[in-house]
Amino acid sequence: MPAYTFPVNIDDIKDAHNRIRSHVYRTPVLTSSTFDQEYGAGRKFYFKAENMQKTGSFKARGALNAILMLERTKEHIKGVTTHSSGNHGQALAWAANMKGLKCNVITPKDTPEVKIRSITHYGADVTLCEPTPTSREETCKKVAEENNYDSVPSSDHYHIIAGQGTIALEFLEDVPQLNAILVSASKGGMASGVAIAAKALKPDIKIFIVEPDEKELEKCLRAAMRLWPDPPRFVDTIADGIRIQQLGNLTWPIILNLAEKEVLTANNDEIIKGMKFACERMKVLIEGAAGAAVAAAMSSRLQQIDDSLKHVGVVLCGGNVDIDNLPWYK
Amino acid sequence: MPAYTFPVNIDDIKDAHNRIRSHVYRTPVLTSSTFDQEYGAGRKFYFKAENMQKTGSFKARGALNAILMLERTKEHIKGVTTHSSGNHGQALAWAANMKGLKCNVITPKDTPEVKIRSITHYGADVTLCEPTPTSREETCKKVAEENNYDSVPSSDHYHIIAGQGTIALEFLEDVPQLNAILVSASKGGMASGVAIAAKALKPDIKIFIVEPDEKELEKCLRAAMRLWPDPPRFVDTIADGIRIQQLGNLTWPIILNLAEKEVLTANNDEIIKGMKFACERMKVLIEGAAGAAVAAAMSSRLQQIDDSLKHVGVVLCGGNVDIDNLPWYK
Numbered sequence A, B: 001m002p003a004y005t006f007p008v009n010i011d012d013i014k015d016a017h018n019r020i021r022s023h024v025y026r027t028p029v030l031t032s033s034t035f036d037q038e039y040g041a042g043r044k045f046y047f048k049a050e051n052m053q054k055t056g057s058f059k060a061r062g063a064l065n066a067i068l069m070l071e072r073t074k075e076h077i078k079g080v081t082t083h084s085s086g087n088h089g090q091a092l093a094w095a096a097n098m099k100g101l102k103c104n105v106i107t108p109k110d111t112p113e114v115k116i117r118s119i120t121h122y123g124a125d126v127t128l129c130e131p132t133p134t135s136r137e138e139t140c141k142k143v144a145e146e147n148n149y150d151s152v153p154s155s156d157h158y159h160i161i162a163g164q165g166t167i168a169l170e171f172l173e174d175v176p177q178l179n180a181i182l183v184s185a186s187k188g189g190m191a192s193g194v195a196i197a198a199k200a201l202k203p204d205i206k207i208f209i210v211e212p213d214e215k216e217l218e219k220c221l222r223a224a225m226r227l228w229p230d231p232p233r234f235v236d237t238i239a240d241g242i243r244i245q246q247l248g249n250l251t252w253p254i255i256l257n258l259a260e261k262e263v264l265t266a267n268n269d270e271i272i273k274g275m276k277f278a279c280e281r282m283k284v285l286i287e288g289a290a291g292a293a294v295a296a297a298m299s300s301r302l303q304q305i306d307d308s309l310k311h312v313g314v315v316l317c318g319g320n321v322d323i324d325n326l327p328w329y330k
Helices: A010-020 A033-040 A059-073 A087-098 A113-120 A133-147 A158-174 A189-201 A217-223 A251-258 A268-281 A288-298 A300-305 B010-020 B033-040 B059-073 B087-098 B113-120 B133-147 B158-174 B189-201 B217-223 B251-258 B268-282 B288-298 B300-305
Strands: A044-049 A079-083 A102-108 A125-129 A180-184 A206-212 A264-266 A311-316 B044-049 B079-083 B102-108 B125-129 B180-184 B206-212 B264-266 B311-316
Touching: A010 A059, A010 A158, A010 A189, A033 A044, A033 A268, A033 A288, A044 A158, A059 A087, A059 A158, A059 A189, A079 A087, A079 A133, A087 A102, A087 A113, A102 A113, A102 A133, A113 A125, A125 A133, A158 A189, A158 A311, A180 A189, A180 A288, A189 A206, A189 A251, A206 A288, A217 A251, A264 A268, A264 A288, A268 A288, A288 A300, A288 A311, B010 B059, B010 B158, B010 B189, B033 B044, B033 B268, B033 B288, B044 B158, B059 B087, B059 B158, B059 B189, B079 B087, B079 B133, B087 B102, B087 B113, B102 B113, B102 B133, B113 B125, B125 B133, B158 B189, B158 B311, B180 B189, B180 B288, B189 B206, B189 B251, B206 B288, B217 B251, B264 B268, B264 B288, B268 B288, B288 B300, B288 B311
Parallel strands: A044 A311, A079 A102, A102 A125, A180 A206, A180 A311, A206 A264, B044 B311, B079 B102, B102 B125, B180 B206, B180 B311, B206 B264
Antiparallel strands: none
């Protein structure tokens, strides 16, 4: 382990696991001999099916942990709010509903009806805003102040990071021989939690971040500097869960220190190929952000970076995709 | 247990499980709180995900058991053959390939290219025939005789029945509280194996057969007579895995004695609704035959038949569906 002490450690993640485990699924780890034959080049791949998690993505873990921690530290919670057009909004609504808390999710105007329905399905209110990162932040702040709600960000929050890190606890318990994990990153809540847990349990394991083309994390990691444009912008990708071009302020130092400098990227065609493989051969529906991780597993770059990796884990982070508009039909 | 002794018993099924378990997946059991809320009426449903089995369906279990038993009882096996347009052909090709045996699958001329590819993918030969049950039987017999191959039928065969019965062993081990299982039937290999195992382990459990509309198994069960037209015909359904309108000669007495007289049926719209629910909410791809079982679980008829059932198992038998032509896109 590096000498640096992170503000979230393996004990926080183990505590989070004890806190949430009876409410979330222990998702299965899938393998595919066809995948290994076609893309393995001698390696074996293991897919952690967080698409089959409650609410259809890993976000249920972090959102629930954050709410349970809030209950521990605060006497009266009036409600919770967040901004999200997708998985985190749904996860927070689900977790709040389970604990009998009010919830208001700030959502961009252009969010598809189907995503709004999956938030309101859990009894949460939805407040529409302009489709920009700035408007989302500001509207969320306003809703929190007006209602005296606690704001629960999607990624850049210690309890969220600890919750998402539980993925790696289960993954390494089920597949202790893993020597690398491929994990998609947007603001990096999942990637940083997974990195902390995995590196604590197995210091030699390598964590490779996956992102869509154009996001330039590799450049930042190599320079050890946040080189992204400000305010953060959305890149153009079908992997809508990972389109924001900036890690969070809390997640950045964790990923800078624990992840490999080589970042695996995928374009839309590669992402669709990953999604199709999962659907056709593994019989699971995954969203673009997970398709990007499958694409990274298929890529020759991974092999070029390190051909000694024999057991590679891939996080299938979510499965929330509109089944009436699957991207290969377009 | 009824006094009648079946030619396949629980010990055969346990032996089959020991024989095949290291080569097939122990498929996960899925639950959905949304399903239970919307359709449960106080019951909990458990879905055994055989769509995620090797080769994409439960057929891998029976085909492998049949080949392993053949190896035990016969000194020189030249190869194996069967007629199948789908899952059994693929499963036999896979099992033969694993054991280094030649395999020839008889397939109707009108079989989609994608299904033929999944058979040849495992190195098997394909022989085309007319798209009628009679031509399939005759061509298969001819290929077996000419090549001195052993014929391995898809369903009506004791080793196949024993192999498929292993589904119920795992299901009841994982969910011992089950008090009913819904299982689709075509010729009844899976349904009879599941019924024998489940009833042996838990005599009070109820086995409900699921089939497409028009197949009239319920009429036959109530009359205790094979009332189907001869030769067997294919009914018009999108559940192509269960479209043949006749149980086998070996499976019929088993199902007649062990299954409930009430047969649950589903039409195409209901089957599609079941498939869409599985895809959208549970994130798994299932084929029509499995969609029919989900539709049966959704049906009000099940509740009307017996409102005391609290824990109901549903076998998601397969996931081999053309993802470029999902039925809800038509």
